[in-house]
Amino acid sequence: MTPDEFRELGHALVEWVARYREDLPGLPVMSAVRPGDIRAQLPATPPEAPGALQALLPLLDSVVLPGITHWNHPRFFAYFPSKTHLASVLADLVCAGLGAQGMSWQTSPAATEVEEVMLEWLRQLLGLPLAFSGVLQDTASTATLVALLCAREKSTGLALCRGGLQQAHAPLVVYTSEMAHSSVEKAALLAGFGRDYVRFLPTDAAHALQVEALASAVQADVAAGLQPCAVVATTGTTSTTAMDPVAAVAEVARRHALWLHVDAAMAGTAMVCPELRWMWAGVEAADSVVFNPHKWMGVGFDCTAYFVRDVGHLLSVMSTHPSYLRTKADAEVKNFRDWGIPLGRRFRALKVWFVLHSLGADGLRAAVRRDVALAQGLAARVDAAPGWERCAPVPLQTVCVRHLLPGASAAEEDAHNLALAEAVNATGEAYVTPAVVKGRRLIRISIGALDTAQPDVDAVWALLQRCAADVGR
Numbered sequence: 401m402t403p404d405e406f407r408e409l410g411h412a413l414v415e416w417v418a419r420y421r422e423d424l425p426g427l428p429v430m431s432a433v434r435p436g437d438i439r440a441q442l443p444a445t446p447p448e449a450p451g452a453l454q455a456l457l458p459l460l461d462s463v464v465l466p467g468i469t470h471w472n473h474p475r476f477f478a479y480f481p482s483k484t485h486l487a488s489v490l491a492d493l494v495c496a497g498l499g500a501q502g503m504s505w506q507t508s509p510a511a512t513e514v515e516e517v518m519l520e521w522l523r524q525l526l527g528l529p530l531a532f533s534g535v536l537q538d539t540a541s542t543a544t545l546v547a548l549l550c551a552r553e554k555s556t557g558l559a560l561c562r563g564g565l566q567q568a569h570a571p572l573v574v575y576t577s578e579m580a581h582s583s584v585e586k587a588a589l590l591a592g593f594g595r596d597y598v599r600f601l602p603t604d605a606a607h608a609l610q611v612e613a614l615a616s617a618v619q620a621d622v623a624a625g626l627q628p629c630a631v632v633a634t635t636g637t638t639s640t641t642a643m644d645p646v647a648a649v650a651e652v653a654r655r656h657a658l659w660l661h662v663d664a665a666m667a668g669t670a671m672v673c674p675e676l677r678w679m680w681a682g683v684e685a686a687d688s689v690v691f692n693p694h695k696w697m698g699v700g701f702d703c704t705a706y707f708v709r710d711v712g713h714l715l716s717v718m719s720t721h722p723s724y725l726r727t728k729a730d731a732e733v734k735n736f737r738d739w740g741i742p743l744g745r746r747f748r749a750l751k752v753w754f755v756l757h758s759l760g761a762d763g764l765r766a767a768v769r770r771d772v773a774l775a776q777g778l779a780a781r782v783d784a785a786p787g788w789e790r791c792a793p794v795p796l797q798t799v800c801v802r803h804l805l806p807g808a809s810a811a812e813e814d815a816h817n818l819a820l821a822e823a824v825n826a827t828g829e830a831y832v833t834p835a836v837v838k839g840r841r842l843i844r845i846s847i848g849a850l851d852t853a854q855p856d857v858d859a860v861w862a863l864l865q866r867c868a869a870d871v872g873r
């Protein structure tokens with residue numbers, strides 16, 4: 401493709417994306433295709449001859465779009481928001497156009513230095529202390545794995561330089577709550593702790609970690625000759641946005657020299673609002689913190705910010721120095737390949753820059769406050785509605801509800817709520833997530849797509865009520 405051909409098709413594709421965003425409210429939120437439907441429309445073998453890309457344009461409409469669930473739809477209330485501002489889309493275009501690989505400072509100094517500045521901006525926006533330095537990762541799952549690898553190496557005095565876990569003098573233990581995201585368990589298993597040494601601690605009525613249970617579990621493990629290693633506290637759990645008491649957890653961590661990792665994958669964005677920072681009070685004592693600009697902040701997937709206190713330790717765990725990667729500048733610069741697992745790194749910081757520049761701190765705060773207010777309004781309506789139960793506090797933008805079936809067993813009521821969520825999603829008018837919390841089914845309505853406004857929240861609430869009547873019939 402020549403630059404001129406790129407220009408022509410590129411303009412057509414920008415137009416396609418712009419039209420897609422304009423048309424979004426009229427599209428069914430959840431894709432209704434069946435497994436295999438999309439695959440069946442593609443040739444089974446690759447093309448032999450070169451083809452004009454123009455031929456693919458109509459296929460975006462006929463093949464791809466029906467198989468897309470629209471995360472930027474104003475009535476997307478599922479999972480957690482993962483919204484993408486158009487500013488971020490444009491930055492991704494530039495990133496791909498540059499095709500730069502920022503593994504080392506020298507391999508594209510701008511990729512490293514823009515990332516340094518963006519992480520510093522994010523640190524300031526979230527109100528984290530100066531002691532934290534940040535780096536971009538692909539996902540929170542990766543960042544939490546890095547955190548637990550660093551914790552493991554802290555506890556063992558860098559055993560990776562010797563016999564590793566094979567020679568550990570006592571099994572290392574990781575603590576988290578029963579509500580922690582599955583990525584915490586996955587990271588602990590991948591880091592070699594073993595399922596027998598991951599403690600999922602009970603939570604209180606608000607689904608937040610019970611710190612007394614943490615303290616007792618640590619004491620019991622010490623008495624049993626085990627070595628407590630790390631605790632992962634969550635600010636904004638996935639099921640209900642519960643807030644673990646970070647300050648109290650930090651105190652236990654300090655007493656027992658545990659690594660404290662704070663998972664604020666979703667809620668981190670809310671910390672741009674000073675009035676919401678109580679949610680992670682005590683975070684300044686953490687060893688590492690993760691939050692996802694690719695969730696509620698509007699930076700397109702994937703983009704995770706990982707902050708650490710002890711950069712030297714991170715480098716000790718993550719660095720490699722093969723001759724072919726060494727450069728003259730190494731002593732003076734950051735080589736972000738040494739701050740995480742992958743060697744190759746794309747220029748993710750560009751989309752953070754575009755989004756922060758175009759929204760400003762004011763725009764970020766306004767978006768968070770809009771969604772928190774919408775969620776508060778919905779929570780009040782649920783509370784006032786006979787036959788409905790709100791299943792968790794609403795500190796942020798997710799409202800968890802259950803439709804009650806008087807006289808029915810818990811199992812029947814659970815089945816009814818699952819059927820209800822599926823009925824809502826099948827309409828294509830909105831998309832919600834059914835979940836199970838402490839053995840009971842509930843429905844999560846998670847607000848935060850780009851253009852969600854009061855009429856959209858009104859619509860999903862009306863739809864839930866309509867479907868509840870239909871499903872119950």
Ligand SMILES: Cc1ncc(COP(=O)(O)O)c(C=O)c1O
Nearest residue numbers: 539540541581583637638663665
């Ligand atoms: C609290 C929490 N932590 C971690 C994750 C995993 O995020 P990622 O997809 O970036 O790995 C999620 C995803 O929703 C989450 O809610």
